Amino acid sequence: MHSIRGGIMPTRAGCGRALALVSAAALGLLVSSPGIASADDGQPQANPEERAAAMVRPAVMYLGGQGYGGVRLPNGQILSQFGQGTNMPFIATWGCTAFVVNPDGWVATAGHCVDPESAKALILKRAAAEYISQYPDAPESRDPATALDWLRKNARVVGDSPDRGPEVGLTLLYGSGTTVTGKVPASVVDFRPLSKGDVALLKVEKHNLPSSELATDADVSIGTSVLAVGFPESTQNITGPSLDPTNKSGKVSKKSTMGSIPEYEIDAAVTEGMSGGPTVELNGKVIGVNSFAPVGEPQAFNFIAPADSLAAIMTSKGVKPTLGPADVFYRKGLTHYYAGRYTEAIDDFDQTLAMSPDYPGLLDLKTSAVNLRQRYGDVSAFSGARLLWYVAGGVALVLAAGAGLTFLALKNHWTLLFVPAPAAEGAESGEHVGAHELSLAEPHFCSNCGSEHHPAEKFCPNCGNHIDASESAMGAHLAP
Structure with a gap:
């Protein structure tokens, strides 16, 4: 029994330390992530009206x-x-x-x-x-x-x-x-x-x-x-x-x-x-x-x-309202443009112009993208709202990993609890295995007064006599 109890406490302590480490890692990700609380390094931010006007213009x-x-x-x-x-x-x-x-x-x-x-x-x-x-x-x-x-x-x-x-x-x-x-x-x-x-x-x-x-x-x-x-x-x-x-x-x-x-x-x-x-x-x-x-x-x-x-x-008249291929690239470019990803926007605008050279207002917009890239550079994929999603995903993964570790630790704990203790040295293992299985599954009684007691107690809580572990499990009430 001592060997079993000795195995339980370190497992619980290990779970606590693992959870503490996981929580600290998740908190560290949130606290140390750059760019979440600030705008994209001063780049101009478009309002919804400006985006809508650019889409239909x-x-x-x-x-x-x-x-x-x-x-x-x-x-x-x-x-x-x-x-x-x-x-x-x-x-x-x-x-x-x-x-x-x-x-x-x-x-x-x-x-x-x-x-x-x-x-x-x-x-x-x-x-x-x-x-x-x-x-x-x-x-x-x-x-x-x-x-x-x-x-x-x-x-x-x-x-x-x-x-x-x-x-x-x-x-x-x-x-x-x-x-x-x-x-x-x-x-x-x-x-x-x-x-x-x-x-x-x-x-x-x-x-x-x-x-x-x-x-x-x-x-x-x-x-x-x-x-x-x-x-x-x-x-x-x-x-x-x-x-x-x-x-x-x-x-x-x-x-x-x-x-x-x-x-x-x-x-x-x-x-x-x-x-x-x-x-x-x-x-x-x-x-x-x-x-x-x-x-x-x-x-x-x-x-x-x-x-x-x-x-x-x-x-x-059999006419379907629809965008054209050039519009698809243009609107994709607008998304990149307003996200501060100017290099991608310029590439999309070039694709649009290749399909529709007279695309109204696009040359001015492309020039603006070139100037903004020169002034601010491209916004990293790991910044702003995008970074927040990456961080949230990272935190979720860390917490999931922590939950997995905790589950495994608890599983090992209960496995140890129900595994029979090894036989004492010099004794016949068959008898001791059976006795240990009985000691975990059956009630224990004092061989002197017959009162029930905890398997780990050394003295009877009723009569105070020393408990003989080899006789306790049978109990006085089970004696022939």
Whole structure:
């Protein structure tokens, strides 16, 4: 029995020391790990809005519209832009925003940006001044608003032939800053007017265009943070023309309907010229198309057409919204860029440019990556949040190893406890093994008074007599 008890205590002490060492090692990993509590050595940190803007920016295009037509009055005369005796049609121009939804030349915008009725309204607005000039005594000529209202009700805009409406042409421009890298005519494949969804699908003869991803209605909820992207006319008037779009931040205020047509209400400031541009959530996916603002509303209060409405038109034409191969490398490069891994980002950007040499804004971004790498170097894989995961994994492994050691130690402890003690020297081993097995399994009684006692006790706790170990296990009550 002494040999067994002597084996138990060192095992427990060993377990304690092992656990202490494991805990100390885990604590040491956490305390000594560099970079967890600090930023990545001063490298600039991008916010979610900046990332989202960078993801959708290459797909955004400027849409220029032009419409022309003559104005036929009720008396059959054609109102001309340069007065009586000329046949010069009235010309109207406007600007909107568009974005690529499939790299094979499929582009989305707002329905009212391509609707001939929009061109007609602009032409009549221009014609009102000429009508007043030619018919100053007419009762409807007392002011431009009255003249315009009269023309809307009584005149008709005609195109190249009397049975045609206004002729409309669309041009898409893309590039960076004031540099135009692409200018392509666009044709209207299908559209929904403002009252029926306000979305349009265009086609250009161009491939490998930077594209975007569409979200679904299930991805959108009240309070979703968004960016409304486009080319506001007011900004262009102040800063001059630029192919770098503006990004207005806000949130989804409400999911509503206009009649039976779904709309999202947002509080991002969408102004004239941004119509047709994408509104994206912070993961870069397009949730809707910039549509309209209530007339006379002083606060940021705008509506966008849900991306589901656009997706429905695309499906009807057999077009799938998707990113292209160049976009995959570009977005991978963005991930590396914002993680401070500039060398990897530059490699990804080079792959993108090899597939799409005109990728908008990418040369500037690559230059930025080169400059940041020169200034800060690449962030190590063992830093910041990444390091925290490595450390957490290391601590888990250390604790698992400690648990394994503890289990093995306890297993050895119980194995020792139930292994029979070796036979005493000079005795017959068979008898002693049996006696030791009995001493562990049976109760012990004093051979003098018969009281039960612990196997390790030397004196009976009842009568006080010395216990003879060789007789104790049989006990007085077992004697024949």
